[in-house]
Amino acid sequence: GKRGWLSDGVLRHIEALGLNDRVRLLDYVPSEDLPGLLGGSRLLVQPSLYEGFGLPLLEAMAAGVPVVASNAASLPEVAGDAAILVDPRDVDAWREALRKALTDEALRQELIRRGSRRADLFSWERCARETLTVLERVGGGR
Known part of the structure; x- marks a missing residue:
C-alpha cells in the first residue's frame, strides 16, 4: 500500500x-500478482497501529503464509486464532514473535492450517451468499 x-x-x-x-x-x-508474491513469502508481518479491515492478513492466509500482526484495531477480529498477535508498541514481543514464526516449524504449520480455515470464512462467495440471504429476508423473499 x-x-x-x-x-x-x-x-x-x-x-x-x-x-x-x-x-x-x-x-x-x-x-x-498477489498469489505469486505471497507464495514466495515466509511470513506476512502487519505491525499496524490503525487498520480499516486487514485484508492483507486474509490474502496471506489464503496463500498459505503464516501471519504475525498487531493486536490493534480490526486485526484481532480478522485474524482470530490464525495469527500471532502482538502489541504494536512492544519491540521485544515483536522480536520474539518473529523468531518463533520463522523457526518453530510446528507452529508455522499450525498457523498455515488455521489461516486457511480462517480465510475461508471471509470469501467473496460467502459474503455474496450471506448478503443475498439478508436481502431476501428484508425483501420478503421477492
Missing part, C-alpha cells in the same frame, strides 16, 4: 542495518 508517516524512518533503519537486499517495501500490488 501507500507509504505511511513513518516510512522514511523505516527506510533509514533498513539501510542502516544493511538489509536493502532482503527487505522490500512495496507500493500498490495488482490483485492478480
